[in-house]
Amino acid sequence: MTFISFIGWFGAIIFIIAYFLLSAGYLSAQKPTYHVLNVIGGLCLVINAVTLNDFPNILVNIVWALIALFAIYRITKDRRKNPEA
Numbered sequence: 001m002t003f004i005s006f007i008g009w010f011g012a013i014i015f016i017i018a019y020f021l022l023s024a025g026y027l028s029a030q031k032p033t034y035h036v037l038n039v040i041g042g043l044c045l046v047i048n049a050v051t052l053n054d055f056p057n058i059l060v061n062i063v064w065a066l067i068a069l070f071a072i073y074r075i076t077k078d079r080r081k082n083p084e085a
Contacts, residue, residue, distance in 0.1 A: 004051045011044025011061075032075050038068035 001009075018037035021027040027034040042065030049057035 004048055007044045008048025011041040011048065014041035014044065029071070030075065032072045035068040035071040035075070039065045039072070042068065 014037050018027065018034055018041065022029060022034050027037075029035075042061040045061040046058055046065070049055075049061065
């Protein structure tokens with residue numbers, strides 16, 4: 001297994017773990033942890049896809065990571081507005 005392949009598998013496992021933890025109630029979409037895992041997983045899969053010239057996968061995972069970054073921004077912004085939450 002190449003290092004790039006390892007990165008791709010790591011990203012896939014991170015996605016699966018994040019989704020499982022969200023679905024099982026251990027993580028919340030209202031907290032940044034779930035979204036940070038999605039950013040990490042998405043970037044790992046982008047790195048792997050770039051080496052394979054897998055452009056649909058590159059697009060999906062870049063968009064996925066950007067959505068997660070937006071969610072982190074929104075959560076952080078909301079916390080600053082309302083620190084008691």
